[in-house]
Amino acid sequence: MTKINLEVLKLCTACSIIALTAAPAVAQNADTTDADEVASASEAAPTESRRLAPVTVTSRKREESLQDVPMSITAVDAGLMQDSGYIDLSQVQRVSTNVVIANIGTYIPRIYIRGIGTRNFDLGSEQSVGVFVDGVYQARPSNLDLGLLDLERVEVLKGPQGTLYGRNTIAGALSVVTQAPSEVFEGHISAELGSSVISGDDFYNLSGRISGPLTESGVRGTLAVAYRNREGYLPVQNSSIRGGANEDTVAARAKLLIPLSNAADLTLIGDYMTQEGPAYVLKSVPVLDGSGNVVPLDKDDLYKPEANRDDIGLDRDTWGLSATLDWDLGAFDLTSITAYRELSFYDRFDNDATAVDATERDTTEDSSQFSQEIRLNRSTDAYNLLLGAYYGHDEGDRLFSLNWTLPVPTWQLDAKTSLDSKNYAVFGQLEYFVTDALSLTVGARYGEDEKEFVYNTVSSMPAFANFTQPLNKKWDSFDPMVSLAYDFNENNMAYVSYASGYKSGAFQWLARNAIAASEVAAPEDVDSYEIGYKGFLADGRLELNASAFHMKYKDLQLLLYRNISPPSLPEQFIPLTVNAADSTIDGLEIETKTILTDQWSLDFSYAYLDGTYDEFVRELPTGEIQDFSGNPLVRAPKNTVNVALNYFEDYSFGTVGARVGYFWRDEWNHEEDANAINPRSTVPATGLLDASVSLGFDNGWELSVWGRNLTDERYQQGLINTTGSPQQIFPNEPRTYGVRVKKSFGGN
Template structure:
């Protein structure tokens, strides 16, 4: 949901609006009578002005309603009031956005049914996450902490012209708060069930008249809510320490410099799903098959370190033009354990160690805002070194039920079963332009393009000589590939009347090809592990408005996108209990649907918001893409619910005697059922005729709420909060692992706590 939350202090009387013609007034009244609650009701209420929402999606500050892109924004206050702490918790707030809830190792972000994880260093994601214009990197870096942010912008649809790399589905832009000119700071504490403990603090320091610095830090710990009955561990915990330093300096009246550095470390017992079957997907598990329980001889470690820095220069020229330079370095390292047998037996364990180090440089020339022709010209350079080290080790234990050991599969448990080591070096160059031209007072033409060249050089080896019956490949790949792309966009934006716009947009996107560098078998090597680039052509029409009373904001969009050579990363069922990690190109994928978000401020103290996403995402043509080579054409895309919706209400009740206000907030979100396999399975049958949930996840709804007391002067706030208050225990994810084990992960149970914050 595009939640633009404001406090009662920020409300101001409705401004007087001059209509250009009587026709425009009649047209707007007609639209309001159809799309909104009773216009008479709105007019009868005391009207207030919503705080203007400004976005930087097109590389310059613009009003949200004037940008011809489907965008949802989440303000800093909305982040605070909803209680979300990580990027993965944002999915409930935004229509047609899904973010995986399992391990950060393979975080998956899906927009309009299209997304991917990048647990494979030869495969890229489809949704780019950016912090102040800097690409954050692959899947392990996606789940950022939402600390010290000014706003989050979710851009739906291909954003190749504006953001470039890995944005064929969309982009998420995190915008941090800049240091201010006053000494101020805050201290916060948050405690809750599951032994949740969070400490955070920030301070803004004016160093000179022209230079300020902001320092923020956060530490969060929380017990896991899934118990390993084998050793008593509580897994899927949180243990994160993060910090950020941001220095802003006006070097001259025309030149501003921003220098930032951030750091995050996470050391926790992770979770990749609890087994719903035995190791080979034949029977129910021996034990640990109740919700929130596992029975494994080893709990899984997940250690992650993210760090980076950026230097940005903004230079204002005398003629109104401006120059921007963004230089950045990012490093992502993750160490991750897996237990593919999911049992008490010491049968097989896998160690993953992946790292990504990247350098980026971007230059922009931005034209003056006052001209009828406004544009941004830019060049971009990206260089990334990716390394992986993965080892599968066997043990001497027996798998329950069948009593099988590694020796039964022709494997010597005293040696590594599979050993993977390698690197992918990526280098990308791009030139881009994005501009708008006012054809008339009402009609604006938008044109953009991005030309890019990306080269991947791979030096990677896999040794599966001890894999026995599993036939893991033994080979070395020393190769390179270069992909070139020209991605244009075109839009028309028409002002129906003041503060109401209808737009049409056509845009393209590009995702480079790569290599399947994972636990692949011999037949896959023989067939070839290289896959082609994919492209998308997307069409969108939308309507954005703020109504005369200026207490209603409405955004709507219809979209249609066609993907060619869509890259599919999946576990393929080969039959006979055999699986393979496969990356192939589906011929055509089509996604189409509708998005709407509405903000209504009937009084100074009450705000209501609603959002809706409707989606139809299918494999239009994918012969041979299903289980055992079946035709997947016509099947739904995984992780693409047909309906997502949310509602929220926030009310401030003044308490003059206390010099404070009582905050009451409630949020509801709904996600329709959806498939998680390309084959569109609905359950999984076991040998005894019973079934387990797999293939299709049921619809669910969650409720969150907050009751708080806030000082009218902004000095302090204390609140009670709760998430998933109905204690919904729906499946968040399900998948099939290497041996055929069916896995599931249930939603985090009801959580609640107390949060206090002091501002000075």
């Protein structure tokens, strides 16, 4: 066993001993109170008999306790995110195991769960982790407002979710739930100010929310708005432009809840975001020196100016509307979700990421999506039944332009792709109570994808042809699931489950000619087997959730070299996305919450992940064989630890809260070669220390101070490899700190 694994084992053992011994000792002196009287596990005020209460989730399309769901889920509430200084979706990984989110700029999230994900974000590829906001699937990753406006909670669903959530949830799903309109008038305004240790990287955020009844007939509404501004921690030479976590964003979300009758409610949601500012900025770092030796990575140098294009930037607009009808029909509850979204963005990028004017890149995308989902739910003492149907229609146009200013003469490439995608699905799930303690759940989904994809390329570069190539593809999938759950008592349960998932086929993001464009990758599939336990122990002061899983991941869409030249011309080998490998993934996840005293609580989680390529051999045009078989999957750290100590206490003036969190992740790889071919494709093991303190006053004012990455760890969270050439790196956020003032009003 390695030294790192020994240290992880020691930390896990120590935290488990603390959790298991401290909680019972405290519980012996506690009076008993029903857990339902506690508002939530994360927000419960300390009382003489403080206990952890069940958290309500909607992961199975109905409200139920997280502890009753026979699958691995992490529920992260808005209070935890806000108090910790976590301001976007990527920081969910700091409190959830086996999740890796590496944002390249503010509009390109790369999300991996249990070692499964994708680095592509073009029109031709699909995501592996489905993101849903208030039940609406986000077809384009750039559609997301990562700032999580008006958030209530994020549910992290781990493992394939093919039955209830459908295509492109092969790794899992992130279900973002925003706040419902209040029954009483309430609201807040807040201002946040902060900076990182990189000079000039300052930011401020302004937000407000107002909610409550609008008419005597029961109509309720919410309006939430936010303005976010950050300079960024990656400067550009000879320019005031900066990259990194930079943004200049205005966002708004409005909700109306309209009672149509005693049996039916209609919820209307509209959201809008506009963002202007620099696009992402990469740092170019030489890999090899003149003698062929690897150049050491200078972590401080990662944040010094390198790119020099002074007109880089981003213009992004996205908006959406949805209507959710909840109707009690007597025998069934009907839910209908109708949604429409549009996205438009234009980015300008220094492609070479150096002080040399070599290549420039512009990208324009316009896309839209429409979706309709209808579900019928029926619950009795004997069973819970869900039946549903789904239709989705996505359209988009994307223009990718490259301008080579070196060598002379200048070369220009304009590659336009167009997508018209339709998805149809029917699904169902039945939970049957065999006995009072034993339940069997079975479900299945059948779906079809129909895609029309068109390439239209105009190029003056010799390596690219001028061509137009239309393609039509159709795929279908059948994704069953089954689970068996046993309740030992009302507070403890165990389960075993099988589930399958599916990710749609992929077109090439950039094709050099019609032959390359015609290479289409088939869908990916996964079969997942899981065994788990969920329970409240130590008189309700310890929550323990654990799961072990085994997955067979098939037909991975990876890069292989293919000859894409016509028979009459010399061979031309280029990397194309094809089905190149299978993989086996095994893992273990443990999550605990423990009340140590009425003021102190401990959150602890540990994950082990062993994901490897079963067989992955790549032949280069030179004839050299690259054998990656047995290598770890990308973005799949073997060990992950999250631990946080929380404090909460009432005082005469109000409340005091504090949290210290440590997030440690084993080394992980950007590339399949695992550092053997491309130096620095492996990120070393890293630990991030966060802390926050908040003061809440009885008059509604709140003051919070927080810090992220307090030890200022620096590493490459994004990477583009070119062996023997400059390596383009996107570094992580350095030490960052801020202060927030919030004023709440209204309420009870």
